[in-house]
Amino acid sequence: GENVEQHPSTLSVQEGDSAVIKCTYSDSASNYFPWYKQELGKRPQLIIDIRSNVGEKKDQRIAVTLNKTAKHFSLHITETQPEDSAVYFCAASVYGNNRLAFGKGNQVVVIP
């Protein structure tokens, strides 16, 4: 099955700086890569996703890049704010298949 690895496990950044989280996946059949933000005790919230037919997608301060050849994708958060502090999970699946394989998560701490 799909194996998604995510690193670093924790990341501290100064407010206003950028944060980058990287994930790798193993199954070349995977073609859908969502990113979720999860606050303590709450459900994961989809923040951005990308399909394998594009290499980059941006939504305001958040962007995701995908390298199919290397089988890795990254989340970029610019101009970080304290409210960006949370755990971020990457995931991979085959588009249309709800069966997500999650990375281990990354604790992002934005220091005011």
Add this chain to the structure above:
Amino acid sequence: GAVVSQHPSRVICKSGTSVKIECRSLDFQATTMFWYRQFPKQSLMLMATSNEGSKATYEQGVEKDKFLINHASLTLSTLTVTSAHPEDSSFYICSTQLSSGNTIYFGEGSWLTVV
């Protein structure tokens, strides 16, 4: 608004008892729902796939007799933790998707504490 409703949000039960968690799709039919478990500071681990009208498919290492899944209607899937033990204490969460598109919706999650 909420697409998937899950409850209870928190439940405490005694060891040896059973607990049922419900996951409902609101205003749409969900033929498939997924159940995840998340231990503190860890990732979401898929437990099983719930299929309406048929048996659930369990991931390797998940005991089907301990985690009973029922998907008797197109809007309701239930997870019953039987003979609960303290090590079953965890955050359980369901997910599903609309038939159109690929956006996956999660329930609110249920915190289970077994004492």
